[in-house]
Amino acid sequence: MISSTRAEIITIGDEILFGQIIDTNTQWIGTQLTDIGIRPTRKTSVGDNKQDILSAFTEASQRASVIIVTGGLGPTRDDITKHTFCEYFHTELEINQDALALVTSFFAKRGRVMTELNIQQAALPKNCTYIPNLWGTAPGMWFEKDNVVYVSLPGVPYEMKNLMEHEILPRLKARFSTTIIQHKSIRTIGIGESFLAEKIADWETALPEHIKLAYLPHFGQVRLRLTGTGTDQGILDRDLQAQVSAVTPLIEEFIFGYDLDELETVVGSLLKENNATLGTAESCTGGYVASRITSVSGSSQYFEGSVVSYSNAVKTNVLGVKKETLLEFGAVSEQTAREMAEGARKVLNTTFAIATTGIAGPDGGTPDKPVGTVWIACATPNETFTQLLSLRNDRKINIELTSSYALNLLRKTILKGNLIVQG
Amino acid sequence: MISSTRAEIITIGDEILFGQIIDTNTQWIGTQLTDIGIRPTRKTSVGDNKQDILSAFTEASQRASVIIVTGGLGPTRDDITKHTFCEYFHTELEINQDALALVTSFFAKRGRVMTELNIQQAALPKNCTYIPNLWGTAPGMWFEKDNVVYVSLPGVPYEMKNLMEHEILPRLKARFSTTIIQHKSIRTIGIGESFLAEKIADWETALPEHIKLAYLPHFGQVRLRLTGTGTDQGILDRDLQAQVSAVTPLIEEFIFGYDLDELETVVGSLLKENNATLGTAESCTGGYVASRITSVSGSSQYFEGSVVSYSNAVKTNVLGVKKETLLEFGAVSEQTAREMAEGARKVLNTTFAIATTGIAGPDGGTPDKPVGTVWIACATPNETFTQLLSLRNDRKINIELTSSYALNLLRKTILKGNLIVQG
Numbered sequence: 001m002i003s004s005t006r007a008e009i010i011t012i013g014d015e016i017l018f019g020q021i022i023d024t025n026t027q028w029i030g031t032q033l034t035d036i037g038i039r040p041t042r043k044t045s046v047g048d049n050k051q052d053i054l055s056a057f058t059e060a061s062q063r064a065s066v067i068i069v070t071g072g073l074g075p076t077r078d079d080i081t082k083h084t085f086c087e088y089f090h091t092e093l094e095i096n097q098d099a100l101a102l103v104t105s106f107f108a109k110r111g112r113v114m115t116e117l118n119i120q121q122a123a124l125p126k127n128c129t130y131i132p133n134l135w136g137t138a139p140g141m142w143f144e145k146d147n148v149v150y151v152s153l154p155g156v157p158y159e160m161k162n163l164m165e166h167e168i169l170p171r172l173k174a175r176f177s178t179t180i181i182q183h184k185s186i187r188t189i190g191i192g193e194s195f196l197a198e199k200i201a202d203w204e205t206a207l208p209e210h211i212k213l214a215y216l217p218h219f220g221q222v223r224l225r226l227t228g229t230g231t232d233q234g235i236l237d238r239d240l241q242a243q244v245s246a247v248t249p250l251i252e253e254f255i256f257g258y259d260l261d262e263l264e265t266v267v268g269s270l271l272k273e274n275n276a277t278l279g280t281a282e283s284c285t286g287g288y289v290a291s292r293i294t295s296v297s298g299s300s301q302y303f304e305g306s307v308v309s310y311s312n313a314v315k316t317n318v319l320g321v322k323k324e325t326l327l328e329f330g331a332v333s334e335q336t337a338r339e340m341a342e343g344a345r346k347v348l349n350t351t352f353a354i355a356t357t358g359i360a361g362p363d364g365g366t367p368d369k370p371v372g373t374v375w376i377a378c379a380t381p382n383e384t385f386t387q388l389l390s391l392r393n394d395r396k397i398n399i400e401l402t403s404s405y406a407l408n409l410l411r412k413t414i415l416k417g418n419l420i421v422q423g
Numbered sequence: 424m425i426s427s428t429r430a431e432i433i434t435i436g437d438e439i440l441f442g443q444i445i446d447t448n449t450q451w452i453g454t455q456l457t458d459i460g461i462r463p464t465r466k467t468s469v470g471d472n473k474q475d476i477l478s479a480f481t482e483a484s485q486r487a488s489v490i491i492v493t494g495g496l497g498p499t500r501d502d503i504t505k506h507t508f509c510e511y512f513h514t515e516l517e518i519n520q521d522a523l524a525l526v527t528s529f530f531a532k533r534g535r536v537m538t539e540l541n542i543q544q545a546a547l548p549k550n551c552t553y554i555p556n557l558w559g560t561a562p563g564m565w566f567e568k569d570n571v572v573y574v575s576l577p578g579v580p581y582e583m584k585n586l587m588e589h590e591i592l593p594r595l596k597a598r599f600s601t602t603i604i605q606h607k608s609i610r611t612i613g614i615g616e617s618f619l620a621e622k623i624a625d626w627e628t629a630l631p632e633h634i635k636l637a638y639l640p641h642f643g644q645v646r647l648r649l650t651g652t653g654t655d656q657g658i659l660d661r662d663l664q665a666q667v668s669a670v671t672p673l674i675e676e677f678i679f680g681y682d683l684d685e686l687e688t689v690v691g692s693l694l695k696e697n698n699a700t701l702g703t704a705e706s707c708t709g710g711y712v713a714s715r716i717t718s719v720s721g722s723s724q725y726f727e728g729s730v731v732s733y734s735n736a737v738k739t740n741v742l743g744v745k746k747e748t749l750l751e752f753g754a755v756s757e758q759t760a761r762e763m764a765e766g767a768r769k770v771l772n773t774t775f776a777i778a779t780t781g782i783a784g785p786d787g788g789t790p791d792k793p794v795g796t797v798w799i800a801c802a803t804p805n806e807t808f809t810q811l812l813s814l815r816n817d818r819k820i821n822i823e824l825t826s827s828y829a830l831n832l833l834r835k836t837i838l839k840g841n842l843i844v845q846g
Contacts, residue, residue: 016453018463019449019452023449024445030442031441034441043440043467043468045466074617115618158820194541214436214443285717286714287710287713287714287717290713294733297786305732305734305737306731310729313727349740395718
């Protein structure tokens with residue numbers, strides 16, 4: 001096994017250490033490096049403290065050939081990355097004229113006045129290669145020393161991603177890529193990690209040396225990720241595909257997709273294939289199912305809309321749920337879920353409609369219907385399917401799980417209609 | 424200034440390095456440690472590789488007194504944390520009878536069969552203090568060596584958080600807390616970081632040594648975070664509050680809240696204070712505004728529901744937008760936004776309604792109405808206010824920004840009605 005180029009990612013900022021923001025940058029950088037065969041081996045977050053940053057640079061340079069640094073480049077005073085690079089490389093800042101021209105035009109285009117702080121954003125360590133940032137005001141920087149590449153990027157995700165995609169990844173690829181790391185994922189819902197593991201134990205034991213398996217549980221789903229390493233793309237693809245084909249029959253009823261598939265994209269494709277349309281009627285999910293569906297670009301092709309019926313009044317007045325149903329069975333009941341789905345199909349004029357009603361928590365539970373009691377329904381032109389969920393004590397988790405199970409109920413309903421046998 | 428206890432957080436798992444999951448654990452741990460006066464100074468992520476984990480332990484133990492380790496404790500084979508602790512402490516695993524009893528009862532209660540993998544979860548390094556996990560099957564562990572505390576927790580957020588809250592934080596607090604770190608945040612919307620910085624430059628320069636300022640931009644908002652360090656809670660509170668009071672008048676029109684306030688909680692409080700109700704009519708946000716509002720526990724007190732009118736048919740049939748309006752001005756227009764908001768007020772029978780319609784992207788833009796063109800509206804019993812937004816090229820960002828600006832428009836509208844002068 002040829003070991004690939006090792007990379008480390010360093011994020012700078014007290015806000016990350018103190019937990020004031022969630023860092024999503026390093027996750028994305030990890031996927032991008034992996035895709036070009038550079039192996040992320042460590043991520044480090046340090047605060048806005050020069051000594052801590054210097055020691056993180058020194059340590060990383062002893063282990064890795066690529067060091068990606070994000071954050072600490074904004075115009076305000078808490079940002080010290082550039083000064084620290086100067087100290088690290090024994091150099092100083094000077095205004096880079098190209099960077100200044102770009103930042104000037106950035107402000108001119110937007111008709112905004114440039115401040116002294118913005119001008120200082122064009123001051124760069126003398127030894128850096130300037131990487132123009134067309135998406136913001138803080139330039140990217142590329143340094144090389146003792147065969148280690150240091151890349152410094154702003155922490156704003158939109159700017160960082162564009163700089164990586166357009167400038168940094170092509171350069172890194174040209175310079176380092178040799179071995180290939182490839183992933184295949186199998187995405188399941190409705191089975192726990194250890195039960196899944198039992199079902200595929202023999203297959204897992206027989207995996208070849210160059211293919212590694214990880215279980216990634218997330219809100220009722222478990223993703224099985226196969227990571228293959230090799231030097232020949234074709235052979236690696238074939239080996240991974242063979243393993244996917246071998247494991248699929250063992251757990252088929254739980255698989256909803258592969259690789260980048262999400263329930264909302266899988267459901268979207270099924271709807272398009274069937275020339276069908278969808279609406280939702282949401283109580284406990286409060287619009288979250290609709291928002292997942294519409295997070296997919298092009299969803300207007302099959303998604304008509306939603307009625308979020310948080311109150312009983314909206315359930316009866318807009319969706320046509322019968323008052324007697326609410327009185328007799330309550331808002332959280334199979335009957336109400338059914339009438340919500342059927343009402344949404346009618347009022348939104350769609351092929352299918354899914355409905356959710358439940359007690360998300362933390363309040364509102366009763367001995368009969370504790371927090372986490374949820375009914376979901378899926379109405380079709382012919383009949384309506386319902387399902388009872390017994391979830392957790394956590395509002396956010398309950399909303400996430402309900403939305404996933406509702407999308408999965410729709411998925412299985414559509415597949416059943418096509419006589420494709422699935423779980 | 425007494426320096427506080429330093430802590431480092433180590434996460435274990437290839438899935439984090441490769442970017443297969445977003446790590447939210449360390450963010451949360453960072454806030455919790457900070458709250459008890461323990462300063463997070465570094466976060467490190469390493470893969471499922473014994474050598475990398477060992478070197479992370481060794482390095483962290485040279486810098487910090489508290490090391491929190493998460494991940495790598497699941498039942499499946501890719502998890503190696505416990506074995507690595509054994510090697511690090513020169514000890515071995517043995518079945519802990521208390522842990523075994525707990526894991527057995529965990530499965531019994533759920534009527535599930537325990538597998539051999541689950542039994543092995545009760546095997547712990549001999550030198551650890553066993554921390555019972557009442558929320559899952561992987562025990563917590565507490566180690567001490569050379570005045571450094573090592574805590575090992577499962578990576579599942581729900582289990583990790585409960586273990587931290589109920590077991591780990593109280594022990595850490597009892598043992599280490601001396602100095603106090605306190606935060607105050609001022610939350611703004613509608614002004615960029617550097618413009619904010621210019622407005623408060625003099626105030627920032629005059630901040631005392633023990634209070635530090637950070638700018639935390641996030642989706643159209645900038646949070647100003649003041650971090651104070653001291654030994655007397657009362658004095659620190661007073662000092663921080665004085666700074667908040669001093670800076671507020673300089674930027675009042677942009678402030679929507681403080682500390683943990685979010686637009687959805689601020690708006691919720693305003694609605695409750697005014698005995699008012701709310702509905703939404705959403706096109707480009709696809710239910711995301713409703714889902715933000717209902718993410719707040721207790722929102723059923725003021726939130727009636729939403730009509731997500733993704734198609735023109737739903738706009739006319741459910742919300743009563745005139746066909747002529749759509750023909751003459753288009754779905755993305757001031758007129759349509761206005762009629763959507765007014766229609767939602769009627770059909771959902773609410774005091775206020777907010778509406779969104781725009782081109783989220785990446786497709787659907789025209790020269791006249793490029794991607795990022797969005798109209799929002801807020802209907803009240805007396806009149807309807809509208810606002811044009813010119814946003815970005817990114818679907819997710821546009822949905823986020825639109826939802827925030829729509830909530831902010833509602834906030835300002837309610838405040839105006841109360842004759843409270845705000846921006």
